[in-house]
Amino acid sequence: MRGLFLSLFxxxxxxxxxxxxxLGLSQNRVAISANFDGSEILIFGAIKRETKxxxxxxxxxxxxxxxxxxxxxxxxxxxxxxxxxxxYSVEFGPSPSFYALATTGxxxxxxGSADDERYGIRIRSLIRLDVTPETTLNLPVFRDSIIxxxxxxxxxxxxxxxxxxxDETLFQTEIALPANLVEGDYSTRVFLTRNRQVIDDFETVxxxxxxxxxxxxxxxxxxxxLIYGLLSLSIAIFAGWVASAVFRALRLT
Amino acid sequence: MQIYxxxxxxxxxxxxxxxxxxxxxxxxxxxxxxxxxxxxPMLFFIGIPPAVAVATEANxxxxxxxxxxxxxxxxxxxxxxxxxxLFVGGLMGAAVGVQVFRILKQMGQVELxxxxxxVVFLGAVGGLMFIESLRAIRRSKQPYAKxxxxxxxxxxxxxxxxxxxxxSGLYISAIPPLIVGAAVGILAAIMxxxxxxxxxxxxxxxxxxxxxxVIGTSLFQIIFVTAFTTLMHATTNYTVDxxxxxxxxxxxxxxxxxxxxxxxxxxxEQLRIFLALLVxxxxxxxxxxxxxxxxxxxxxxSGGHG
Numbered sequence: 001m002r003g004l005f006l007s008l009f010x011x012x013x014x015x016x017x018x019x020x021x022x023l024g025l026s027q028n029r030v031a032i033s034a035n036f037d038g039s040e041i042l043i044f045g046a047i048k049r050e051t052k053x054x055x056x057x058x059x060x061x062x063x064x065x066x067x068x069x070x071x072x073x074x075x076x077x078x079x080x081x082x083x084x085x086x087x088y089s090v091e092f093g094p095s096p097s098f099y100a101l102a103t104t105g106x107x108x109x110x111x112g113s114a115d116d117e118r119y120g121i122r123i124r125s126l127i128r129l130d131v132t133p134e135t136t137l138n139l140p141v142f143r144d145s146i147i148x149x150x151x152x153x154x155x156x157x158x159x160x161x162x163x164x165x166x167d168e169t170l171f172q173t174e175i176a177l178p179a180n181l182v183e184g185d186y187s188t189r190v191f192l193t194r195n196r197q198v199i200d201d202f203e204t205v206x207x208x209x210x211x212x213x214x215x216x217x218x219x220x221x222x223x224x225x226l227i228y229g230l231l232s233l234s235i236a237i238f239a240g241w242v243a244s245a246v247f248r249a250l251r252l253t
Numbered sequence: 254m255q256i257y258x259x260x261x262x263x264x265x266x267x268x269x270x271x272x273x274x275x276x277x278x279x280x281x282x283x284x285x286x287x288x289x290x291x292x293x294p295m296l297f298f299i300g301i302p303p304a305v306a307v308a309t310e311a312n313x314x315x316x317x318x319x320x321x322x323x324x325x326x327x328x329x330x331x332x333x334x335x336x337x338x339l340f341v342g343g344l345m346g347a348a349v350g351v352q353v354f355r356i357l358k359q360m361g362q363v364e365l366x367x368x369x370x371x372v373v374f375l376g377a378v379g380g381l382m383f384i385e386s387l388r389a390i391r392r393s394k395q396p397y398a399k400x401x402x403x404x405x406x407x408x409x410x411x412x413x414x415x416x417x418x419x420x421s422g423l424y425i426s427a428i429p430p431l432i433v434g435a436a437v438g439i440l441a442a443i444m445x446x447x448x449x450x451x452x453x454x455x456x457x458x459x460x461x462x463x464x465x466x467v468i469g470t471s472l473f474q475i476i477f478v479t480a481f482t483t484l485m486h487a488t489t490n491y492t493v494d495x496x497x498x499x500x501x502x503x504x505x506x507x508x509x510x511x512x513x514x515x516x517x518x519x520x521x522e523q524l525r526i527f528l529a530l531l532v533x534x535x536x537x538x539x540x541x542x543x544x545x546x547x548x549x550x551x552x553x554x555s556g557g558h559g
Contacts, residue, residue: 229487
């Protein structure tokens with residue numbers, strides 16, 4: 001639909017040349033194994049065009065990696081009888097569990113707010129309220145707290161100017177995935193902008209999956225919880241028995 | 254060496270978990286306590302989600318109490334009948350506790366509940382133990398002072414459903430042991446502890462059981478109650494992390510052996526004062542968390558029905 005709209009637009013305004021993204025990833029699967037300690041993904045690509053490079057405004061590139069969305073509840077502590085306890089809470093709709101943005105330049109200068117809203121690029125436009133609650137609470141403060149806490153955890157990042165672009169044709173950047181990743185499909189989007197407007201976008205998926213022992217334990221715990229529980233208990237009882245057996249052997253000698 | 258925990262979904266250092274298991278193992282070997290009341294707060298401190306910490310700790314306590322009860326069974330210092338009555342109470346308590354845990358988790362108050370329970374119980378037990386061992390030291394310096402007479406709770410003997418407990422040499426109503434068991438069951442589910450530190454004094458002072466069978470019997474009850482709690486958490490909350498349990502167990506098993514040897518070389522009174530101070534220190538740290546203005550007022554929880 002968007003493509004159709006875009007081509008109609010292009011027919012009407014032939015002055016804007018068609019430029020499209022060709023994207024490559026160093027890996028499109030991330031395996032969470034027992035010793036997983038984060039991962040770096042190289043995102044690179046080129047800009048394909050039929051005509052010569054337009055020169056009315058510089059080309060800019062925005063790369064956004066978004067983790068699987070999850071609904072969130074944000075709680076605010078308040079002093080109740082001298083003790084700090086959770087008092088107020090606001091529920092947000094599905095919000096990215098991970099979010100990394102990399103650009104060629106300052107976001108305010110390369111992306112207009114209309115396109116930001118339309119494509120859902122900046123993290124602020126991705127965290128939305130499910131239903132607007134009737135409350136006197138300051139809702140933007142709650143949303144900002146999500147961003148602040150997750151920036152401190154390394155789960156959210158906006159890094160301006162780190163995408164390398166040469167000759168308005170080749171670009172590359174690295175996105176660091178931290179160790180505390182959630183399993184799921186990570187949407188990877190690339191936007192080309194000129195004059196603060198998106199002229200092309202491309203989306204692909206990085207699959208983050210637990211593998212090996214991690215996979216096996218997780219599946220067992222969720223699909224056969226009773227067997228998993230019994231297995232955990234057997235391990236514990238076996239360990240306890242071995243401990244007492246070894247203890248006795250050591251005391252006898 | 255970092256290791257990714259499959260259920261907790263966080264990456265932690267494997268040696269940190271081994272070391273933590275070892276440290277708590279040393280302490281539990283030295284003092285003859287389960288160590289759950291120390292381990293669970295420590296797991297909070299290193300960033301394990303509280304729900305996972307509590308459920309996994311219950312699994313670990315099964316191991317340490319099983320190892321302990323084998324020794325006691327050999328010495329015939331377990332009152333099996335009393336253990337079964339306490340266990341029935343414990344089952345009821347644990348079932349209630351897991352439900353309370355689930356409801357408060359939805360309300361976002363589970364951390365407050367767990368922390369407050371810790372502050373109250375650690376404060377009370379640590380304080381009592383400290384005063385008691387100071388008195389014991391003073392008494393040992395005045396050899397002619399008489400030990401205080403034991404209280405007789407006559408109201409307990411007036412209750413119905415009397416049962417005979419041969420190993421303990423008691424003929425009392427089944428109601429007080431059921432209540433003690435239930436109280437400990439609730440604690441096991443909410444705090445991720447065995448509850449020995451509550452049950453042992455209750456058995457001696459409330460039920461009037463002879464001291465030599467108290468430890469074995471409480472371990473016997475703790476095995477079953479924590480095993481039940483583990484299964485409840487595993488099937489309703491999916492929060493038992495097997496990988497974390499194995500690492501903590503390995504450290505704990507080795508630590509307990511070392512601890513027992515250290516414990517043999519120290520005087521009982523010194524040991525108790527030490528333990529009391531340790532309990533009070535953990536309690537103080539948790540109390541400060543509740544009372545001081547936190548640096549971050551907001552917390553993010555997984556939402557939806559919250």
